Amino acid sequence: MNIVVLVKQVPDPEARVTVNEGGGPDALQVEDRWVTSFFDEIALEKALLLRSSLGGAVIALTAGGGKAVDALRRAIAFGADRAVQVDDPALGRTDALGIARVLAAAVGRLAPDLVLAGRAAGDDEAGFTGGAVAELLGWPHVDEAVELDVAECCPGLRATRVADGAKEIIDVVLPALVTAQKGLAVPRVPQVTNVMKAMRAKIEKLDLGALGLTPERLAPVAAVTGYHAPPSRPPVRMIAGPAPEAARTLVGLLRDEAKLLG
Amino acid sequence: MNGEIWVVVERKGDGVRRVCREALGRAAALGGRPVAVVLGGDVDEVAEAVAPYAQHVLAVAHPLLDDGLAETWAAVLGELVAARRPAAVLGGATTRCRGAFARLAAHLGCGYAADVTGLELAGNGRLSAVRPVLGGRAYATIEFRGPAPDLATLRPGAFPPAAAGPAGPIEHVTPATAAGISRARIAGRLPVESGPIDLAEADVVVAGGRGLRGPEGFRLVEDLAAAFGAAVGASRACVDAGWRDHSCQVGKSGRTVSPKLYVALGISGAVHHRMGMDSAKTVVAINTDPTAPFFKHADYGIVGDLFEVAPALAAEVRRTKGD
Ligand SMILES: Cc1cc2nc3c(=O)[nH]c(=O)nc-3n(C[C@H](O)[C@H](O)[C@H](O)COP(=O)(O)OP(=O)(O)OC[C@H]3O[C@@H](n4cnc5c(N)ncnc54)[C@H](O)[C@@H]3O)c2cc1C
Numbered sequence: 001m002n003i004v005v006l007v008k009q010v011p012d013p014e015a016r017v018t019v020n021e022g023g024g025p026d027a028l029q030v031e032d033r034w035v036t037s038f039f040d041e042i043a044l045e046k047a048l049l050l051r052s053s054l055g056g057a058v059i060a061l062t063a064g065g066g067k068a069v070d071a072l073r074r075a076i077a078f079g080a081d082r083a084v085q086v087d088d089p090a091l092g093r094t095d096a097l098g099i100a101r102v103l104a105a106a107v108g109r110l111a112p113d114l115v116l117a118g119r120a121a122g123d124d125e126a127g128f129t130g131g132a133v134a135e136l137l138g139w140p141h142v143d144e145a146v147e148l149d150v151a152e153c154c155p156g157l158r159a160t161r162v163a164d165g166a167k168e169i170i171d172v173v174l175p176a177l178v179t180a181q182k183g184l185a186v187p188r189v190p191q192v193t194n195v196m197k198a199m200r201a202k203i204e205k206l207d208l209g210a211l212g213l214t215p216e217r218l219a220p221v222a223a224v225t226g227y228h229a230p231p232s233r234p235p236v237r238m239i240a241g242p243a244p245e246a247a248r249t250l251v252g253l254l255r256d257e258a259k260l261l262g
Numbered sequence: 263m264n265g266e267i268w269v270v271v272e273r274k275g276d277g278v279r280r281v282c283r284e285a286l287g288r289a290a291a292l293g294g295r296p297v298a299v300v301l302g303g304d305v306d307e308v309a310e311a312v313a314p315y316a317q318h319v320l321a322v323a324h325p326l327l328d329d330g331l332a333e334t335w336a337a338v339l340g341e342l343v344a345a346r347r348p349a350a351v352l353g354g355a356t357t358r359c360r361g362a363f364a365r366l367a368a369h370l371g372c373g374y375a376a377d378v379t380g381l382e383l384a385g386n387g388r389l390s391a392v393r394p395v396l397g398g399r400a401y402a403t404i405e406f407r408g409p410a411p412d413l414a415t416l417r418p419g420a421f422p423p424a425a426a427g428p429a430g431p432i433e434h435v436t437p438a439t440a441a442g443i444s445r446a447r448i449a450g451r452l453p454v455e456s457g458p459i460d461l462a463e464a465d466v467v468v469a470g471g472r473g474l475r476g477p478e479g480f481r482l483v484e485d486l487a488a489a490f491g492a493a494v495g496a497s498r499a500c501v502d503a504g505w506r507d508h509s510c511q512v513g514k515s516g517r518t519v520s521p522k523l524y525v526a527l528g529i530s531g532a533v534h535h536r537m538g539m540d541s542a543k544t545v546v547a548i549n550t551d552p553t554a555p556f557f558k559h560a561d562y563g564i565v566g567d568l569f570e571v572a573p574a575l576a577a578e579v580r581r582t583k584g585d
């Protein structure tokens with residue numbers, strides 16, 4: 001089974017984030033520390049596990065320039081067979097749907113049996129790309145899988161996810177796309193020698209022309225026009241005293257001040 | 263907003279999920295005509311239940327819609343949107359609706375904002391949405407361009423629910439598209455551990471961390487949760503240690519909750535945990551360590567041993583609520 005894994009380099013969750021007054025599209029400042037998105041590493045690990053039981057190749061795919069290539073190098077250090085980067089100046093001017101179009105076109109060329117992606121990327125956390133890419137390809141998809149295996153019944157896969165307060169078991173026909181939730185796999189820590197090798201590994205490059213896309217096709221339909229800081233919480237009220245007394249004070253405050261327990 | 267604002271309705275038991283009423287409330291506040299769209303195999307009960315919150319109900323019945331899978335829902339919504347041209351389509355930011363909306367946006371080529379906490383009317387008569395990014399450490403404003411409708415899923419608890427009014431008329435619609443598209447199918451459904459109250463939509467969440475010392479500690483959490491009528495959450499440390507199912511994990515790599523009240527017992531308050539609950543209205547932290555980070559991000563704090571404070575709190579809540 002050939003598997004494409006969508007990987008994205010995103011700001012480290014611990015990177016400092018500041019939002020400047022004024023709030024325009026450039027107001028967001030994030031410290032220059034990057035990691036491969038949390039759920040993408042889970043997706044990648046699952047792809048490698050499926051490869052060891054079923055054979056085939058694992059291809060890491062990213063859309064973006066600059067730091068984006070680091071996600072591919074990490075994927076190779078994990079053990080991916082190939083790495084493909086779509087890089088084009090137009091990517092900086094598009095939106096999530098444009099990126100989905102680019103990824104779908106690249107997947108179309110790679111023609112895998114399965115695409116794995118993260119449940120949501122660590123930066124925009126939209127949880128959009130997986131479903132959108134599947135739709136553009138005309139494939140079925142399952143979001144937030146915590147288990148994924150070969151289905152016994154049919155030529156396809158069986159995924160498990162938690163939705164709506166229940167565990168759902170879903171069978172899909174291939175080719176299909178599945179997004180990874182925590183629990184699907186535990187990402188490995190790549191060996192130093194593999195990290196070194198990955199630095200020199202070949203990265204296959206594609207641009208819009210090679211994918212048969214034009215910048216017009218990527219005109220944004222949902223544009224980020226500004227940022228603001230999250231609402232700040234007022235300073236904490238510390239409640240002192242032995243447990244029963246503190247509990248009484250707290251419940252009184254929750255009732256009278258926070259208007260809870262109504 | 264001129265025109266119809268559709269809200270995709272999800273069922274809960276034999277009623278309507280609260281977030282759908284929240285979306286209908288927001289649709290009305292934006293000045294649009296709120297239309298509830300009920301999809302399913304058998305939709306009559308839910309259509310009746312939602313009618314008091316909408317001006318009009320589209321009851322769309324087809325056996326294939328019962329599975330609630332993204333592909334089927336998006337295909338049928340795409341067909342209805344093309345025929346009736348609403349100005350916007352809203353849904354809850356649930357697993358089900360997020361999957362369907364991603365596909366719908368790609369199918370129609372429309373703009374989509376996921377998991378929004380703010381929804382306004384922009385100067386051009388389109389919507390503008392506000393949504394958290396980077397784990398809630400910044401909020402982005404999204405403006406819609408390109409073809410209508412504007413699509414958004416709403417974070418549960420972010421908007422007040424619609425109040426009941428006179429029931430809108432129910433129109434039955436038979437979709438043409440649904441036949442033949444089912445390359446995914448539900449093979450089974452099993453219950454999960456997070457308890458009888460759904461974490462994502464709970465008014466109160468009581469969550470436990472490594473301070474509970476082991477799986478037995480969760481009995482305290484469960485008891486306090488029962489007193490409040492709350493759902494049970496857990497930190498990643500507890501989930502990774504196997505004390506609690508992953509479906510209970512709150513945080514960056516778990517679930518996002520935005521309850522009216524979040525009570526954290528023995529949780530340090532690491533940024534990754536807070537990313538899942540920062541939009542809670544009121545936060546209570548209980549921790550033996552006065553320097554625990556949670557105290558900087560809470561409304562009320564008690565420095566104390568949770569094994570003493572939690573039972574005292576449960577007793578006090580029960581006394582106050584009179585049960
Ligand atoms: C990429 C990434 C994603 C992550 N995602 C998540 C996530 O989704 N959710 C999440 O929770 N974490 C997540 N984490 C982990 C997170 O950083 C913390 O490690 C985790 O939240 C710690 O859990 P804890 O607070 O229960 O444990 P600890 O940090 O060990 O804290 C236990 C607390 O209990 C207190 N305590 C001990 N005994 C008592 C007592 N008797 N009474 C009262 N208090 C007591 C201690 O003072 C301490 O503050 C993530 C980390 C990474 C790197």
Ligand SMILES: Nc1ncnc2c1ncn2[C@@H]1O[C@H](COP(=O)(O)O)[C@@H](O)[C@H]1O
Nearest residue numbers: 006062063117118120121126127128129
């Ligand atoms: N630019 C990109 N390149 C490769 N994969 C991406 C890109 N953007 C998003 N993805 C994939 O889609 C998932 C969900 O992203 P999002 O829809 O942004 O939350 C990510 O976890 C990745 O697997």
